[in-house]
Amino acid sequence: MEAMQLQPVKANMIYPNRVNRVFNLSHQQNIIDAEPILSRREVKRLPFIEANTKEVTIEHLKEDCIVPVFSKDNEITISHPNFIESVWEAASRVFPNEGIEPPEIRVSHIIKGRTPEAIHKSVKDLQEEDKTIYYERMMFCFEIPAIHEDIAGNRLNLTIGGVRSYNHENLYCKKGMEKFKIFIGFKNLVCCNMCVSTDGFKSELKTMDVHGLLNAAIQLFQGYNAAEHLYSMGVLKGSYMTEQQFAQFLGKSRLYQYLPPEQKKKLPQMLMTDTQVSIVAKSFYNDDNFSLPDNQGEISMWNVYNLLTGANKSSYIDNFLDRAYNAALLADGLSRALHGDCEYSWFIQ
Numbered sequence: 001m002e003a004m005q006l007q008p009v010k011a012n013m014i015y016p017n018r019v020n021r022v023f024n025l026s027h028q029q030n031i032i033d034a035e036p037i038l039s040r041r042e043v044k045r046l047p048f049i050e051a052n053t054k055e056v057t058i059e060h061l062k063e064d065c066i067v068p069v070f071s072k073d074n075e076i077t078i079s080h081p082n083f084i085e086s087v088w089e090a091a092s093r094v095f096p097n098e099g100i101e102p103p104e105i106r107v108s109h110i111i112k113g114r115t116p117e118a119i120h121k122s123v124k125d126l127q128e129e130d131k132t133i134y135y136e137r138m139m140f141c142f143e144i145p146a147i148h149e150d151i152a153g154n155r156l157n158l159t160i161g162g163v164r165s166y167n168h169e170n171l172y173c174k175k176g177m178e179k180f181k182i183f184i185g186f187k188n189l190v191c192c193n194m195c196v197s198t199d200g201f202k203s204e205l206k207t208m209d210v211h212g213l214l215n216a217a218i219q220l221f222q223g224y225n226a227a228e229h230l231y232s233m234g235v236l237k238g239s240y241m242t243e244q245q246f247a248q249f250l251g252k253s254r255l256y257q258y259l260p261p262e263q264k265k266k267l268p269q270m271l272m273t274d275t276q277v278s279i280v281a282k283s284f285y286n287d288d289n290f291s292l293p294d295n296q297g298e299i300s301m302w303n304v305y306n307l308l309t310g311a312n313k314s315s316y317i318d319n320f321l322d323r324a325y326n327a328a329l330l331a332d333g334l335s336r337a338l339h340g341d342c343e344y345s346w347f348i349q
Contacts, residue, residue, distance in 0.1 A: 050313045070171055114126065115130050202220050
């Protein structure tokens with residue numbers, strides 16, 4: 001593959017002073033930031049996704065896991081480590097002057113097997129070297145801490161990552177286009193909730209090889225407007241929902257699942273499950289960071305947005321990014337509805 005000459009992302013100057021401070025960091029500032037970054041790594045953070053996932057290292061994926069093949073032609077799939085490394089390389093090219101933290105990797109749905117030599121052994125006789133594993137679903141993300149902003153006292157770090165789900169592939173056929181999801185957005189360090197926007201999310205990237213992965217990731221990162229994303233989230237601070245309107249939203253969210261198909265088609269999409277709506281309801285009063293303020297009858301849409309992204313952490317890996325993106329649309333739409341816009345008004349009327 002020919003060498004590419006790439007330039008760092010240029011943010012639109014919506015707030016020139018702020019964007020210059022965040023995006024045009026000097027070498028000296030990077031050195032100053034290094035010690036706090038190391039300190040943050042020592043602190044055990046909340047996971048960015050929970051559900052039935054567990055944390056693993058890239059070394060574990062490389063050394064202890066097999067890589068599935070397409071059974072008809074025995075062609076190997078793109079492995080989880082190759083996916084992670086391709087996105088890492090893309091980030092390094094687009095942000096060549098920024099420090100990138102090690103990836104956080106979470107997996108689910110372990111697929112167990114055994115080596116051919118152990119095919120006739122009983123389960124109790126299997127040795128560790130007889131066993132094989134791989135993970136059907138994997139999500140990773142890594143932060144670029146020097147690119148950050150503060151919203152309502154919450155530090156948000158630029159974050160990049162992706163999702164791979166082998167259950168979206170037909171491994172019983174010949175090798176074809178493989179499917180991935182990649183994103184660039186911000187992680188709220190208060191709660192490790194993920195903030196994903198329209199131009200920072202590719203919901204179905206299809207590619208045959210790692211070169212296609214690399215190029216698609218570079219294009220996504222270069223096209224992402226971080227300043228606009230930050231601005232859209234910051235606007236939520238100035239919009240408020242009453243307790244009654246919030247209760248109306250919760251009730252309509254439950255009804256939404258059972259609407260007649262023709263009526264549902266006329267409304268904006270809402271991907272939260274009933275279980276997640278219940279989590280939002282509980283968090284409205286009990287969340288440590290984003291609940292209804294004491295002795296106040298209204299809550300900011302920034303807090304509502306974080307209640308939505310917090311509930312999304314209970315999603316399975318393969319649905320996580322789609323629902324994170326949908327949470328951003330929902331929060332923005334509800335905020336506009338509070339000021340008279342009709343598109344999302346059904347949810348609060």
